Amino acid sequence: MQYRTIPVFLLAALLMEACTSGTDASYTASFSPDSLRERIIKLSSDEFMGRKPFTQGEVRTLDYLQSQFEAIGLEPGNGASYLQEVPLVAITTTADPAMMLEGHDKKFQLNGYDDYVIWTQSRDGAVLDGDELVFAGFGIIAPEYNWNDYEGLDVKDKVVLVMVNDPGFGTDDSTFFKGSAMTYYGRWTYKFEEAARQGAKGCLVIHDDAPASYPFGVLQPNWNTSKLYLDSDQPVCPVEGWITLPATKKVFEAAGLDFTTQLTAARKPGFKGKALGISARTELTVTVTQNNSYNVIGKITGTQRPDETIIYTAHWDHLGVGQPDEAGDSIYNGAMDNASGTAGLIAIAEAFANLETKPERTLVFLAVTAEEEGLLGSAHYAAYPVFPKETTVANINMDVVNPFGKMKDIVVVGLGQSDLDDYLIDVSREAGRYVSPDPTPAAGHYFRSDHFNFAKIGIPALYTDSGIDHVDSGKDYGNKMVAEYIAERYHQQSDEFDSTTWNLEGGIDDLKLLFEVGRRLASESTWPEWKAGSEFKSIREQYRP
Numbered sequence: 001m002q003y004r005t006i007p008v009f010l011l012a013a014l015l016m017e018a019c020t021s022g023t024d025a026s027y028t029a030s031f032s033p034d035s036l037r038e039r040i041i042k043l044s045s046d047e048f049m050g051r052k053p054f055t056q057g058e059v060r061t062l063d064y065l066q067s068q069f070e071a072i073g074l075e076p077g078n079g080a081s082y083l084q085e086v087p088l089v090a091i092t093t094t095a096d097p098a099m100m101l102e103g104h105d106k107k108f109q110l111n112g113y114d115d116y117v118i119w120t121q122s123r124d125g126a127v128l129d130g131d132e133l134v135f136a137g138f139g140i141i142a143p144e145y146n147w148n149d150y151e152g153l154d155v156k157d158k159v160v161l162v163m164v165n166d167p168g169f170g171t172d173d174s175t176f177f178k179g180s181a182m183t184y185y186g187r188w189t190y191k192f193e194e195a196a197r198q199g200a201k202g203c204l205v206i207h208d209d210a211p212a213s214y215p216f217g218v219l220q221p222n223w224n225t226s227k228l229y230l231d232s233d234q235p236v237c238p239v240e241g242w243i244t245l246p247a248t249k250k251v252f253e254a255a256g257l258d259f260t261t262q263l264t265a266a267r268k269p270g271f272k273g274k275a276l277g278i279s280a281r282t283e284l285t286v287t288v289t290q291n292n293s294y295n296v297i298g299k300i301t302g303t304q305r306p307d308e309t310i311i312y313t314a315h316w317d318h319l320g321v322g323q324p325d326e327a328g329d330s331i332y333n334g335a336m337d338n339a340s341g342t343a344g345l346i347a348i349a350e351a352f353a354n355l356e357t358k359p360e361r362t363l364v365f366l367a368v369t370a371e372e373e374g375l376l377g378s379a380h381y382a383a384y385p386v387f388p389k390e391t392t393v394a395n396i397n398m399d400v401v402n403p404f405g406k407m408k409d410i411v412v413v414g415l416g417q418s419d420l421d422d423y424l425i426d427v428s429r430e431a432g433r434y435v436s437p438d439p440t441p442a443a444g445h446y447f448r449s450d451h452f453n454f455a456k457i458g459i460p461a462l463y464t465d466s467g468i469d470h471v472d473s474g475k476d477y478g479n480k481m482v483a484e485y486i487a488e489r490y491h492q493q494s495d496e497f498d499s500t501t502w503n504l505e506g507g508i509d510d511l512k513l514l515f516e517v518g519r520r521l522a523s524e525s526t527w528p529e530w531k532a533g534s535e536f537k538s539i540r541e542q543y544r545p
Contacts, residue, residue, distance in 0.1 A: 030351035031512055033504040036401070039068075039343035040504075041497050043316075044335035051334060052320025053228055053293035053369050054090050061316050062294055065342070065367055069298035072350040077297025077364055078386050084295040086369055086380045089288060092226040093119040096282045099128070103278035106254045110247050113223045116204065118241030118284065121229055126238035126284045128159065131201055133251065133280060136160040136273040137266035138167055139191040139203070145177055146269065150198050153273040159202035159239065159280055161248065162191050165211035167267045169442050182444030186211075189374060189447075192240050202239030202280075206248045213443030216244050218491045221322045221332070228293070228373040230380060239284065251278055293317075295377050296367040297386060300352050302522065304360035309387040310521050311364040311459075312348055312514075313378065313450050314341035314398045315371030319491065329493040336485065336495055340401035340507065342367055348515050359522035361393060368450050371399075378450035382457050390543050393521055394420055394528055395461040396514055397451035401507035404481040407467030409436040410510055414446040417536070418460040419528035420517065427516040431509070439468060439479070458540035460528045462517065464510065 042048075042064065049057030066082045076082045095118055098109045110116055120126040137149040139162030147167070166186035168177030177183050184190055188205045195203035207216050219242050243251075252259040255276040265271050296316065302308065318334030333339070349365040364387060368377030385392070410428060412421055415437040425435045438445055446452065451461035468478030489495040521528070527544070530537035 027351040027354045027515075030347055030354055031508050031515075033508055036343050036347055036504050036508060036511075037497075037502070039346055040335060040339045043339035043342055044333040044495075044497055046331050046333070048333075050320040050332040051316060051318045051339075053088065053317055053373070054226070054289065054291055055320055057320060058293060058317070058369075062296060065296045065316060065346075068346050069296065069349070069365070072346070073353040074298030074349055074365060075301060077299040077366070082296055082298055084297055084381065084386060085292045086295055086377050087231050087290070088228045088293050088370060088376065089123070089231055089290045090226045090228050091119075091121060091123065092287045092289075093284050094224055094286070095119070095284045099280055099282040101251065101254065101278050101280055102130075103276070104254060104256060108250070108254065110243075110250070113220055114244075115247035116241055116243040117219050117223045118202075118204070118239055118282075119222060119227055120238055120284045120286060121236045121240065122238045123286065123288045125286045128202060128239060128280045128282050130279040130281055132158045133276045133278045134158045134160050134273060135262060135276055136162050136195075137271050138163045138165070138185070139194055140166060140185045141194060142177075142183075142185050149266075149271065149273055150194075151272075155195070156199035157201045158275075159204065160195050160198075160200045161204050161206055161243065161251070161276075162195070163206050163211070163263065163266060164188065164208060165442065165444075169211045178441075181441035182447070184444075184447050187444055187447045188242075192237055196235045196237045200237050203237045204241050204243045206245065207242045208245050211442065213440060214486060214490060216242070221319055221491065225322060228370050228376060230376050231290070251276065254278060293369040293377065295369055295381055298349060298365045300349075300359060300363045302360050302362040303358050305525070306362050307391050308361045309364050309392050310361055310518050311366055311387070311392060311395045311454070312345055312398070312518065313366045313368060313395060313454075314338055314345040315369070315377065315450055316342045316367045317369050317372055317377070319372055325493045327493075332491070332493055333496045335497045336400050336403060337490065338371070338399055340403065341398035344398045344401045344507065344511050347511055348518070351515050352518070359519065361522040362387075363518065363522060371450055375450055375453055378453040382453040389457050389459055392454075392459050395451055395454035395459050396420075396518055397449055397454075397461060397463045398514065399449040399463070400466065401504070402466035402510055403502040403504060404466060404470065404478065404506060405503040406471040406506040406509060407433070407478065408469040408471055409434050409467035410513060411436055411438055411465040411467055413438045413463045413465055416531060417455075417534050418462070418530050420460050420462040423517045423520060423528070424462065424464070424513060427513050427520070431513065433467075433509070433513075436467065436469070438465065455536045456539070458530075458536055458543065460530055460540070462514075464514065466506070466510070
């Protein structure tokens with residue numbers, strides 16, 4: 001018999017498995033690639049119709065999740081129910097097929113879907129009737145950076161054009177905003193909110209693949225479709241949307257301006273926005289439906305400190321049914337995003353349920369709705385928590401489980417924010433792996449998943465992503481796989497389970513790490529904190545000094 005040397009990372013993983021399961025091995029069968037695969041296939045099947053709220057796909061998803069929670073032994077997490085109502089309003093926009101522009105003795109049109117995508121949150125619809133376009137740089141007011149793109153600029157009842165991301169993008173200066181790491185000021189949600197505070201009638205974010213981190217095709221499903229919103233009295237722009245870079249350049253050319261020159265100026269302190277002398281005409285009509293969607297909540301009550309909770313989250317929703325692609329496929333199955341994370345949530349819940357030694361703190365498993373519509377399910381939970389924020393120890397969020405095979409690393413999005421990073425670093429080291437930072441900080445992933453709503457109310461939140469250092473093929477391969485997913489499947493009909501390419505062994509490894517972080521938190525009395533310099537630290541200290 002010939003003997004082979006066992007790689008160090010594999011030996012460490014075997015030792016960790018032996019140490020963590022030696023006296024309580026009952027949970028390990030929950031982490032099976034086969035059962036994870038089965039749940040992903042079920043949730044992302046055509047039967048579930050893309051899992052969009054307010055559709056039959058939601059009904060089937062809720063039934064499935066409740067049956068899974070009950071089958072693995074979770075208690076209902078909201079009194080006697082597994083469900084938490086999330087009141088939403090669905091607004092279906094029907095926009096004119098084109099936008100007519102006029103100014104500087106020129107008339108021309110932009111075509112909806114190809115050149116821009118717009119919608120409205122107004123229940124009465126919206127009309128642009130010769131309203132002026134104004135370039136407002138990045139559309140940011142950030143006192144801590146001494147930055148105000150709206151200073152001296154009149155945008156009331158006008159349509160502002162603003163760049164995606166923030167001025168730090170593409171720089172190595174971490175003191176200028178955060179360099180290439182996106183701040184919240186770079187998120188499109190912030191830009192719409194700020195434009196509304198300034199009294200603008202409309203806000204169009206200028207799309208560019210690199211600073212947006214995705215192609216314009218990701219946004220096109222928003223054309224003439226239904227969008228969901230929390231019922232709120234916050235001010236909004238009557239017209240919101242995106243405009244392509246080529247269309248923007250066409251507008252600037254008509255205004256007698258060079259777009260590249262204006263963008264360069266907008267990146268510098270002291271930039272002054274300007275009216276473009278171009279007016280826009282188009283109309284948006286709407287149909288409105290008010291209804292409830294639902295978060296799904298299960299729990300395992302702690303044996304020693306049942307009032308202290310650790311909340312695992314994943315969003316169950318996706319984009320539903322839209323316009324057919326070139327192959328005639330109209331269903332956005334969302335296999336990776338986020339049937340995989342939801343299946344991972346069930347796997348971790350099952351592992352805790354199968355422990356012989358039950359956790360001392362309560363474990364909560366929260367599958368939230370309407371993430372794709374702007375993190376709405378988790379925002380509602382944060383506003384109306386079933387388990388008080390004062391006694392919530394931590395949030396651990398899953399949004400896409402690694403389908404690319406075993407990785408040496410696991411990525412922490414927002415590395416350095418809280419003590420939860422240190423927990424993950426420890427359990428990763430014991431598994432022969434390592435933690436790495438987000439390789440694309442400019443994409444603003446920290447503001448793009450449900451953990452963010454927990455962070456906003458001060459709860460330390462851990463959000464991981466697939467590693468990129470592939471065990472056999474290295475970082476180049478890992479980066480290639482992630483890039484292909486973004487370009488070819490993210491928010492597209494092609495995000496389907498593929499048995500010929502998916503390898504869930506790495507995803508199982510990641511789920512085991514997240515399980516172990518939660519198990520350690522559940523067996524101790526200490527509380528993880530935000531690290532010095534985190535913008536969320538002061539929020540937590542207001543109610544946990």
